[in-house]
Every structure is written in structure tokens, then in C-alpha cells.
Amino acid sequence: xxxxxxxxxxxxxxxxxxxxxxxxxxxxxxxxxxxxxxxxxxxxxxxxxxxxxxxxxxxxxxxxxxxxxxxxxxxxxxxxxxxxxxxxxxxxxxxxxxxxxxxxxxxxxxxxxxxxxxxxxxxxxxxxxxxxxxxxxxxxxxxxxxxxxxxxxxxxxxxxxxxxxxxxxxxxxxxxxxxxxxxxxxxxxxxxxxxxxxxx
Amino acid sequence: xxxxxxxxxxxxxxxxxxxxxxxxxxxxxxxxxxxxxxxxxxxxxxxxxxxxxxxxxxxxxxxxxxxxxxxxxxxxxxxxxxxxxxxxxxxxxxxxxxxxxxxxxxxxxxxxxxxxxxxxxxxxxxxxxxxxxxxxxxxxxxxxxxxxxxxxxxxxxxxxxxxxxxxxxxxxxxxxxxxxxxxxxxxxxxxxxxxxxxxx
Numbered sequence: 001x002x003x004x005x006x007x008x009x010x011x012x013x014x015x016x017x018x019x020x021x022x023x024x025x026x027x028x029x030x031x032x033x034x035x036x037x038x039x040x041x042x043x044x045x046x047x048x049x050x051x052x053x054x055x056x057x058x059x060x061x062x063x064x065x066x067x068x069x070x071x072x073x074x075x076x077x078x079x080x081x082x083x084x085x086x087x088x089x090x091x092x093x094x095x096x097x098x099x100x101x102x103x104x105x106x107x108x109x110x111x112x113x114x115x116x117x118x119x120x121x122x123x124x125x126x127x128x129x130x131x132x133x134x135x136x137x138x139x140x141x142x143x144x145x146x147x148x149x150x151x152x153x154x155x156x157x158x159x160x161x162x163x164x165x166x167x168x169x170x171x172x173x174x175x176x177x178x179x180x181x182x183x184x185x186x187x188x189x190x191x192x193x194x195x196x197x198x199x200x
Numbered sequence: 201x202x203x204x205x206x207x208x209x210x211x212x213x214x215x216x217x218x219x220x221x222x223x224x225x226x227x228x229x230x231x232x233x234x235x236x237x238x239x240x241x242x243x244x245x246x247x248x249x250x251x252x253x254x255x256x257x258x259x260x261x262x263x264x265x266x267x268x269x270x271x272x273x274x275x276x277x278x279x280x281x282x283x284x285x286x287x288x289x290x291x292x293x294x295x296x297x298x299x300x301x302x303x304x305x306x307x308x309x310x311x312x313x314x315x316x317x318x319x320x321x322x323x324x325x326x327x328x329x330x331x332x333x334x335x336x337x338x339x340x341x342x343x344x345x346x347x348x349x350x351x352x353x354x355x356x357x358x359x360x361x362x363x364x365x366x367x368x369x370x371x372x373x374x375x376x377x378x379x380x381x382x383x384x385x386x387x388x389x390x391x392x393x394x395x396x397x398x399x400x
Contacts, residue, residue, distance in 0.1 A: 044258070048256050049256060057248055057249075058248055058370040062381060062383060066387075073390065073393065168258045168261070170258040170259060170262070181262060183262060183266070186384070186386040189389070193273065200269075
């Protein structure tokens with residue numbers, strides 16, 4: 001049976017975006033299935049007493065350079081959004097609603113949301129922006145609009161976030177395979193080696 | 201003319217230790233020279249308002265696992281020291297004194313200090329421990345003992361640390377080549393690609 005990789009991320013995370021562009025290729029090479037798990041990382045940032053790199057002296061400038069350098073190295077289009085970070089609860093709700101209906105379509109929406117934010121500088125924190133992006137993929141706007149107010153969908157996002165915290169997921173991107181945790185886009189090489197070798 | 205890689209680290213940094221075991225091989229592959237630059241990272245940790253990973257919930261457990269996993273992956277012996285982090289000013293002074301006399305010997309001492317701490321759990325924060333390790337490499341104990349109290353050597357460590365901060369070096373390991381900064385053991389692959397291709 002093929003392994004499952006849980007891929008945790010926040011839609012506001014630039015390194016999460018980079019991984020979103022690469023994780024399915026990695027899974028294909030490893031004959032794995034990926035479960036995409038967007039969550040609200042703000043909760044765990046508080047628990048771990050951290051703040052976004054952009055708010056830390058020195059690390060702010062460096063992380064911008066590092067992101068652009070990584071993106072160019074991997075051939076991924078990337079532009080630092082003008083507003084950062086942003087609230088991603090609407091994007092998460094849209095994702096978990098669609099996942100109930102069509103898992104692959106939900107991943108497609110996730111990729112489209114990431115690209116809208118990290119290439120086109122679109123404010124995916126806003127409901128109408130998310131609905132418009134989804135409409136571009138053929139997703140019914142009225143259905144999605146209703147889903148964004150649905151109590152069970154709101155709860156699904158809370159559950160995803162609480163579940164991540166309980167499993168000590170504290171970053172984005174964050175991968176789990178065989179109960180083994182890998183934090184960061186820069187651990188994808190190690191993740192792939194782990195899966196291919198069965199660990200060490 | 202071959203390029204120079206500046207390799208900044210704190211003797212108390214486990215990822216710095218991992219890099220110290222690999223950086224000269226990387227340099228050989230790239231026809232580069234490495235300048236080892238130990239410094240006291242505590243200063244810049246304060247400026248960037250950070251604390252060691254081991255003092256952060258969740259990240260503490262993860263970073264221990266990640267370190268061991270990385271070390272095993274790369275075939276580097278590693279044991280988490282019983283006391284961590286430690287003061288590294290004595291180790292830095294020994295390094296900068298010896299560097300004035302014999303650069304290669306100074307690197308040899310740096311590697312021996314790292315290994316003593318991260319394999320043998322020796323307290324390299326202590327003067328007598330550093331002197332004993334140096335003696336094992338044929339370094340005169342009386343000369344080193346005198347050097348550790350030398351005003352100009354003390355100043356050399358302060359200068360190295362101030363210089364690092366001025367250049368916005370904020371981590372360990374931290375590499376600089378062609379004014380391009382690379383932070384973290386996990387950026388060594390990118391560093392090597394950068395040197396070999398001339399950057400992108």
C-alpha cells in the first residue's frame with residue numbers, strides 16, 4: 001500500500017507556497033498520496049512564542065532574499081505580496097468545503113489560491129476574491145458563498161487547526177509521513193530520501 | 201582566483217558542528233577557500249529577539265529529532281550535550297590566537313573543540329578543557345593559557361562578533377560568498393550550487 005504524506009500549511013506562508021508547487025511531483029516519484037492540510041498557523045505561532053520572520057530585525061531582509069533565491073532556483077514564479085501576512089480563514093473554509101466534494105479539485109483550488117496571492121498579489125483573505133478565484137475553476141459561487149457561512153465548515157477549519165496543534169505541527173510547510181515530522185520547504189529532499197529508503 | 205567562503209558559527213551550535221564536518225569538502229569540490237569565523241551568537245540572538253530552539257515549546261523536541269536525523273543521514277557522529285547551550289568565549293579566544301600563528305592548525309582545533317562537545321560531551325566552555333584538547337593537538341598549554349588572558353585576543357573575539365553583527369550575520373552556521381548570505385546547515389546544497397554556477 002502506498003504511503004500517505006500529510007502536507008500542513010498556512011495559505012499565507014511563502015515557503016508553504018513553494019512546497020505546494022513541488023509536493024505532488026515528489027509524491028509521484030515516491031508513489032505516495034498527499035493529503036493537503038491547510039490550517040491557521042497563528043494559533044501555534046502564539047504557543048511557540050514566535051512572530052513572522054518579516055517582523056524580526058535582520059531575518060526579515062534575509063528571508064525575502066532567501067525566498068526569491070529559492071524560487072528562482074526551483075523555477076517557481078514568486079512575488080512578495082504587498083500585504084503580508086494575511087488572514088487565511090476564508091481560504092481554509094473554501095478548501096475544506098470542496099474537499100468533502102472533490103479532493104483533487106480542492107487541491108486545484110489550493111494551488112490557485114496560493115498562486116493568486118504569491119504571484120498576482122491578490123488578497124485571498126477576502127471572501128469575494130476567494131469566490132472569484134474558485135469561479136475561475138468552475139466552482140459555483142452561490143454554493144461556495146453559502147459554504148463559507150456553514151457552521152460545520154467553520155468547525156472543520158477549527159478542527160484542522162486544533163488537530164495540527166495536538167500533533168505538534170508548528171510550521172508551514174510541515175510534512176508528516178510514518179509519524180515522522182519534517183518542517184520546512186528545505187526538508188523536502190530529506191523527506192523524499194526518507195520515503196524512498198524507509199527511513200534511517 | 202578561487203573564491204572565499206566565510207563560515208560563521210558559534211561553538212555551541214549543533215548545526216554549526218554539522219557544517220564544520222562538511223564545509224572543507226564542499227570547498228574542495230568548488231575550488232574555494234574557507235575562512236572560519238567563530239563568534240558569540242548570544243549578542244545577535246538578543247538583537248533579533250530569539251532564544252535557542254531548545255527553549256521553545258514543540259520546536260525543542262523537533263529540533264533534537266531533526267539534528268539526529270540529519271547527522272545520521274550525513275554520517276556524522278552526534279550526541280546532544282548534557283549542558284546546552286554553553287558559553288563559547290574561551291573556545292573563540294583559543295581559535296583566534298592560533299589563527300594568527302597557523303590558520304590550518306586553528307581549523308583543526310575548531311574541529312576538535314566541536315567534536316569534544318558534540319560527541320564526547322566535554323565542557324568546552326571551561327578553560328582547562330580547551331587547553332587539554334589543544335594539548336592533544338600538540339599546542340603548548342602555557343602559550344595558550346597566556347593567550348586566553350591576552351587583551352588583544354579578547355579584543356579579537358569582540359571584533360569578530362561585532363563584525364558579524366555589522367554584516368547582519370545572525371545565525372550559525374552562516375555562510376557568505378560574493379556578499380551572498382546563506383543561513384543554516386540546510387543551505388549548504390544551495391551554497392554549493394551558487395558557487396558552481398556563479399549564482400542565479
